[in-house]
Amino acid sequence: xxxxxxxxxxxxxxxxxxxxxxxxxxxxxxxxxxxxxxxxxxxxxxxxxxxxxxxxxxxxxxxxxxxxxxxxxxxxxxxxxxxxxxxxxxxxxxxxxxxxxxxxxxxxxxxxxxxxxxxxxxxxxxxxxxxxxxxxxxxxxxxxxxxxxxxxxxxxxxxxxxxxxxxxxxxxxxxxxxxxxxxxxxxxxxxxxxxxxxxxxxxxxxxxxxxxxxxxxxxxxxxxxxxxxxxxxxxxxxxxxxxxxxxxxxxxxxxxxxxxxxxxxxxxxxxxxxxxxxxxxxxxxxxxxxxxxxxxxxxxxxxxxxxxxxxxxxxxxxxxxxxxxxxxxxxxxxxxxxxxxxxxxxxxxxxxxxxxxxxxxxxxxxxx
Numbered sequence: 001x002x003x004x005x006x007x008x009x010x011x012x013x014x015x016x017x018x019x020x021x022x023x024x025x026x027x028x029x030x031x032x033x034x035x036x037x038x039x040x041x042x043x044x045x046x047x048x049x050x051x052x053x054x055x056x057x058x059x060x061x062x063x064x065x066x067x068x069x070x071x072x073x074x075x076x077x078x079x080x081x082x083x084x085x086x087x088x089x090x091x092x093x094x095x096x097x098x099x100x101x102x103x104x105x106x107x108x109x110x111x112x113x114x115x116x117x118x119x120x121x122x123x124x125x126x127x128x129x130x131x132x133x134x135x136x137x138x139x140x141x142x143x144x145x146x147x148x149x150x151x152x153x154x155x156x157x158x159x160x161x162x163x164x165x166x167x168x169x170x171x172x173x174x175x176x177x178x179x180x181x182x183x184x185x186x187x188x189x190x191x192x193x194x195x196x197x198x199x200x201x202x203x204x205x206x207x208x209x210x211x212x213x214x215x216x217x218x219x220x221x222x223x224x225x226x227x228x229x230x231x232x233x234x235x236x237x238x239x240x241x242x243x244x245x246x247x248x249x250x251x252x253x254x255x256x257x258x259x260x261x262x263x264x265x266x267x268x269x270x271x272x273x274x275x276x277x278x279x280x281x282x283x284x285x286x287x288x289x290x291x292x293x294x295x296x297x298x299x300x301x302x303x304x305x306x307x308x309x310x311x312x313x314x315x316x317x318x319x320x321x322x323x324x325x326x327x328x329x330x331x332x333x334x335x336x337x338x339x340x341x342x343x344x345x346x347x348x349x350x351x352x353x354x355x356x357x358x359x360x361x362x363x364x365x366x367x368x
Contacts, residue, residue: 001113002048005038011050014063015097023100024135027273028091029068032246038068040239041088045070051109053102064099065106075123075339076153080350082339083114084125090239092317093278093335094128095135103138111146114342122350124340131155131336143340149351153337159316159329167306171299174330183292183299190291194261198300201255207248210255211241214267218283225286240281247271256304258284258297266293268301270314277305277314279325298328 002008008015008031015031027033038046051065068086075082085094098106114124129136143150164170172180190196201210215237218229230237247253254270254277266284270277279301284293305311315333318325341348 002050005035008035008048011063015066018063018066018097018099021099022097023103023138024095024098024130024133025273025276026093026095026097027252027271027278028093029066029095029097030273032250033243033271034068036239036242036246037088037091040235040242041090042086043070045072046086049110049113051106051113053105053109062099064102065110066097067110068096071121075125075350076354078350078354080122082123082125083121084127085129087128090236090280092128093130093315094126095130095133098135098138103135104142107139107142108146111142111148122342124342125153125337126340127153127337128335129337131334136336139338143338148340149348150338150340151351151354153339155334155336156320157332157334158318158320159322159325160331160333161302161305161314161316161329162331163306163309163311163313165306167303170302170306170330171328174328179327183295186291187296190260190288190293190296197259197262198297199257199259200304201248201253203251207245207253210257210267211244213257213264214255214269214281214283217264217267217285218281220285220287221283222286223283229283230281243271244269254304256297256301258293258300260288266297268297270301272311275310275312277311279314279316279318295324295328298324302328 002011012031019025019030028037034048047069049065049067049069050063051067052061053064054061069083070086071081071083073079073081085096087094111124114121126139129139175183187196201207215229215231218224219231221229223229224232230240244253252272254272256268256270257264258266264285265288267282268279269281270279272278282294282297284297305314316322316325316329339351341351
């Protein structure tokens, strides 16, 4: 168990090796993203559980599981203590890193540590994990085999882009003809205002210049007016500066901008991991809202992803029913949250009674 970010330094090489061999990727729990998040965004209660074991095809003891955790009080209005996978403001996915081929061993080691802890939490919450991938299958198999009581909490789908042969064909399939015609009209009108360009970040570009342009663009967007732009909170800006520079150096940063007479009017962030990618941020200048610059740049992003041919999927990382992205991206991925008892009497009782108690709660709420 590591209780400070500095304590993870000794495990960086093993952590990165685990990342490359994980049964399911999660870029937000990779070392270059998690450590800056812990240092810039975290409450002091964050801990990281490291599970070591012997791989089936290797006699060495190695890192087979990494679980970032946070403790809290209360679960669905009930006074129990909960330990959850850590989900900060900019972490839309909490699937832990577990070595492929050692899934059951890693889960067994994790729960063995939880069970042996003195006192501790009543429930374990696997929040916002991928619900249609191999980790969830292994987790469910483990819980059934070990007889642990669990219930499903939130369950929702969000948009994901899975490229086919051609970006323009994808857009034609996603959007009705009338909508495509209107977007083309807006794009043409925007082009009449000056020299309109779509530019993608290159390895020889200045990442500092691109970052400053993005932060400035956010401040003149609705995010600036709402007080949610990254520059409003120094910790959030520092976090994005750090992970963006790391991703750029690692070749895992994809940025696009739409500029008018060399001035950015829309910009988009993507982070890449293996054969997948994660959509992180988008911003546009409100002065041009009548031309839908955010949507226009998103269409260019669809084409750019198809042109790369190395990206098999891109997670939108958006909230469910997002008004823009779900109209453009036609596929969905399932996210789930599970609450698991630590085999404590209190935890078992809560999970057994929870469905009934929630029905009673809803009944009384309707009468108010």
